[in-house]
Amino acid sequence: MNVFIVGAGKVGYYLVKTLLPNKHRITIIEKSQEYCNKLAADLEVAVLHGDGTDINLLSEAGTQHADVFIAVTGTDQDNLIACQLAKRNFHVKRTIARVNNPKNIAVFEKLGVDIPVSSTSTIAEMIEKEIDFSAVKTLAKLKKSDLIISEVLLSKKSQVCNKRIMDMKLPKGTILMSVIRGNETFVPNGQTVLQENDTVFIICRQSGQKAIIDYFS
């Protein structure tokens, strides 16, 4: 794939390093001469010195041929504008932007960035997951929706133990995807009776997770 990256700071540098072995064709645009030199000396990629929001530079670099355009500078407005130009002016299909201020995630989505990625909120969520002592863990958030997948370990005290799923009053929009019991994994149905130490995987709305935690623990 033809990959364009704007910004060769810490994130850009490691991104290039990660993508290189996958045989992608990578072009990187960086404002700072110093970062350009470092990258060109360390890795075998095309490095362009300049502003990733400069239309002439983007055009000379061949942005119109990019399959993916990724902006990972430390400045939100530069990442947004670079992706908007790539999308609107050069018709790149997939744009990805680093969001430095997590408050801007929704703004980026609304203003046409295909995939906004916020390292700040990702790190915060991962840490939150690790310090979460309750039996409910958030495994994944589904892209562009408020659906989340949670993992729940049932304790003896849980009110759902020894109950058939069809008899439970589950919060609306909740689906039990699978159950791990001992070494066995199965897809539950209405007749399934949950037991102590079952691990249950649940898909539900983010807004409903609190109700799930209350119900299962």
Next chain:
Amino acid sequence: MYIIIAGCGTVGSGLACRLYREGHDVAVIDSDEASFKGLDDDFEGLRVVGVPVDQDILKKAGIDQADALAAVTQDDNMNIMVSQVAKDICGISRVVARISDPAREDIFHQFGLDTICPTNLSVEAMAAILTGKSAAAACTIGSNTFSFRIEDADPTLAGSQIMDIRPQDDWFIFGIITGGRFTFAHPYAVVDKDSKLVIASIMD
């Protein structure tokens, strides 16, 4: 009207003070508190310290009640982002962004933002003075700025009608002054050898 000015440099502070004197409610946002020194002593509008692309900062500046917003920070990309947030997310219909880079201005103008490019305006105005084709007037219609200048008619045009003169993309013959009298340049108007032409052109 309630107007928010993002960026309190020379243009931002000047704009804020002028609108305030005209009786508007004005809020100014700048990430550097020291920049508010540029405001007049009698300016009593709201001063908000913070990054204007931050929606919480925009709320503090009263974006929910605002009628209009001008984005005039030093950073083109910041101005573009602020005006898109104001327009597409906060629903403010009257938004203008200053974009210094002409190429960038051109593109975002095409994408539907109202923009002002000080570079283009200065280039046009200076070229007009240097070549002696001083603009007699400039006016803004919609989001474009037009200039009107008065030029002696090219002697080879004497006797021709306006419809015979080849039209150009960037200028338009607006009127003819003959013997001190102005007429609109309708297709059948005739240019005399001592006529002056009033030419309209797009500055920005």
